[in-house]
Amino acid sequence: MDLLGYVKKQTGEFLEKMPKSIRKKKGQFFTSVETAIFMANMFDISNCKDEVSVLDPGAGTGILTIAFVNRLFAEKSNTSVNITCYETDADVLPVLQKNLAYLKNAFNDCVSYRIIEEDYILSQSNDFQENLLAAKNPEKYDYVIGNPPYLRIMRDNPAAIAMPKVVHGAPNLYFLFASMSLFNLKDNAEMVYIIPRSWTSGAYFKAFREYFLNVGKIEGIHLFVSRDKVFGAEQVLQETMIIKMKKTAEKPESVLITSTNSSSDFEDVSELRVPYDAVVSGEELYVYLPTNEADINVIKKINMYHSTMPDEGLKMKTGIVVDFRQWEELRKEPGENTLPLFYSQHIRDGRVNHQPSGKEYDWISDEKPGLIQKNKNYVFIKRFTAKEERRRLQCGVYSPSDFEEYEYIGTQNKINFVDKTDGGEMDAQTTYGIYALLNSTFFDMYYRILNGSTQVNSTEINNIPVPPVDLIKEIGEQVLLSEDLSTDNCDRIISEVAYV
The missing domain is CATH 3.40.50.150 (Vaccinia Virus protein VP39)
Incomplete structure (x- = not known):
């Protein structure tokens, strides 16, 4: 032998x-x-x-x-x-x-x-x-x-x-x-x-x-x-x-x-x-x-910038509520002293809604300040996706005007969200600009090249180079004007504005 x-x-x-x-x-x-x-x-x-x-x-x-x-x-x-x-x-x-x-x-x-x-x-x-x-x-x-x-x-x-x-x-x-x-x-x-x-x-x-x-x-x-x-x-x-x-x-x-x-x-x-x-x-x-050569091109284009979101006053964070640890605060129905709790299932087609998520509890008590956050502009992104899904980065714009009766909301731990580092509120242009970047083919490919897992890690997102905030706002303004949140439109706009 x-x-x-x-x-x-x-x-x-x-x-x-x-x-x-x-x-x-x-x-x-x-x-x-x-x-x-x-x-x-x-x-x-x-x-x-x-x-x-x-x-x-x-x-x-x-x-x-x-x-x-x-x-x-x-x-x-x-x-x-x-x-x-x-x-x-x-x-x-x-x-x-x-x-x-x-x-x-x-x-x-x-x-x-x-x-x-x-x-x-x-x-x-x-x-x-x-x-x-x-x-x-x-x-x-x-x-x-x-x-x-x-x-x-x-x-x-x-x-x-x-x-x-x-x-x-x-x-x-x-x-x-x-x-x-x-x-x-x-x-x-x-x-x-x-x-x-x-x-x-x-x-x-x-x-x-x-x-x-x-x-x-x-x-x-x-x-x-x-x-x-x-x-x-x-x-x-x-x-x-x-x-x-x-x-x-x-x-x-x-x-x-x-x-x-x-x-x-x-x-x-x-x-x-x-x-x-x-x-x-x-x-x-x-x-x-x-x-392949397309991957190399994506790396070169994104790495041409040297600032990150935290450098530009923005930061991706992880949702606050770990539901299996906070059963006592969760609610099945809306009511007095109750706020909407958002899961990854609420991120759909570039927007964030609060339709039934399929979870038993879609609401949370407002009694513990550490479990809730201000109702303001955010970009939500799913932390976990299936291996076979086409995109790793799946995000949506959260608009506070859609839930204007609430001063605060809850976010479940299986979503990430982008917020200002100083606790202030992102303007609409910045919000839509960040959404466009994360929703683009560029960023999805870049993240897949960087990370082989199905988890979207906020630390890694915060280390990805991004254009300066004035270009992010310009991207967001064009997305707002077009009223088109599709990946194709985001790709077109950021290619014209930031990755020529």
Whole structure:
């Protein structure tokens, strides 16, 4: 049996014996052979030395390392390889041992390996933090290939405590592994990792991005248009990407972005060479993931501005009422001391109404000031949309004159709203201008490139560059005059006024 066929068979037998429910609790998802081969082929081995070291943290059955070594010997037959695998799972360790022994036997004395049965993060966190217990010369590697555990952990988890430099908000083991792997690389060496794309934006991952994108630079990204292909039989629906990093301070001119649409055998790979600054941009070091020339054009056009909504005195906020926590304040019917409560279902065709939402409670008591807000001009936007929906940004103009009998209203937590930062009221032109931007194809495409989730994050919206407020007002005035809230009309107006 050929090498990868043997490993695939051993991995398949392990997966049959080990229930997915148990592996999921460990954050353990196994890479398909096709994905492992693709990852192995992402490395540049043109300047490979006669003797190289390879690290596979969280090695599982060893399929990634074996795919890489198999490729290495196919192209560089005179090379010798020293492999280091970290793995602590007692269930999978016998399979890893068996597979690496088979690898060594296939290539005789050209392969040596060791399996370290210690926690990958904790075993060398002193070196990463450079504290008094750090090794003077921590071990570094020529190549790192990895599929880290995907597991949220508490902030008091030992792994999170061990790496405060990259932790902000809710930690996940995958970005701790990625940070440590970059640390483990030799200068100008490469790593290829398969990770969720959630790290590319958002406040929780800011500290990680600052470390990851300053110590290293992105050289390649592979995107999976179909979420269910990357792990094959594992049926993982996480938005996942493969990233190739080089440990260097020197910024490359461009990043190669590849993508696959449907098959799991990587036969339909498309390629796009993207300027580095169109991929990594802004103070937040967001990572944009364009897949075609139209995406690149959108990034360039929106990034030509440098102010954000907060810079212009505007801010997107999240609705106040978390209904399952405030049952006592909710009401089924209007009445005395009762105000309309707005849900995402009330955003329809560019407007906000208060027709029955399908919820049991469409009203709220006015007795708690912290749960209500002034009845004034807003732009409402849905926080959650379905993956298959055509648009991610779905918004509507809230007009206080439609509810003039109320001084205050309530907004449920599954909507966002745009308001003035000083607590004042947006004029109509600004309101309609902000609506036009958020309702445009430009902004919807930009947000999709930035964020692969179905949640509209107010922090990310507040970091998107926008035209200055005088241009926003001009856009809004033209939308008002046209009385047309369609996306086509918004696109036409903002193209003429702001993105010529």
